[in-house]
Amino acid sequence: QVQLVESGGGLVQAGGSLRLSCTASGLNFSTYAMGWFRQAAGKEREFVGVVRWSYTFTHYANSVKGRFTISRDNAKNTVYLQMNSLRPEDTAVYLCAARSLYGTHWFEAQNYDYWGQGTQVTVST
Numbered sequence: 001q002v003q004l005v006e007s008g009g010g011l012v013q014a015g016g017s018l019r020l021s022c023t024a025s026g027l028n029f030s031t032y033a034m035g036w037f038r039q040a041a042g043k044e045r046e047f048v049g050v051v052r053w054s055y056t057f058t059h060y061a062n063s064v065k066g067r068f069t070i071s072r073d074n075a076k077n078t079v080y081l082q083m084n085s086l087r088p089e090d091t092a093v094y095l096c097a098a099r100s101l102y103g104t105h106w107f108e109a110q111n112y113d114y115w116g117q118g119t120q121v122t123v124s125t
Contacts, residue, residue: 002026002114004096009119012086016123020081022096022116033101034072034079035112038092038121047107048094051079059106064090086123093118 008020022034035050049060051070058070069082079096097112105111 002098004098004114004116006094006096006116006119009094009121011122011124013124014086014088016086017082017084018086018121020083020094020096020119020121022079022081024077024079024098024114027098027114029077030074031101032098033106034070035097035099035106036070036079036081036094037097037109037112038090038094039118040092043092045095045109046092047109048081050106052101061107083121086121088123088125091121091123093120 003025004022006020006022008018012018033050033052036048037045038048039045047061048064049068049070051058051072067085072079095118096116098114099112
């Protein structure tokens with residue numbers, strides 16, 4: 001049974017930083033691309049970024065480019081999302097997801113096979 005478990009969310013002031021983690025079990029972690037999405041209350045799920053087999057192959061949403069960084073540690077079956085310069089509009093539930101390493105359309109949630117339950121990030125003014 002595949003499980004993705006996120007942690008590291010919380011309340012932070014605007015301009016602050018948080019690092020989210022997502023630990024996977026039940027799958028061959030290094031053979032999956034790992035993505036982060038977020039969903040604010042009353043809004044659609046939104047792509048944040050994805051890392052393929054290493055940090056050298058990443059894609060980010062324009063809204064977070066330059067502020068957020070995704071990395072992965074295949075030895076620990078864990079993917080990270082370092083979030084800097086946080087803004088109130090970053091407030092959302094952040095979810096990690098796993099999909100095939102290959103193909104395109106990294107930003108489409110429908111292309112991801114496994115999902116975590118999410119962790120809440122709240123950015124105050």
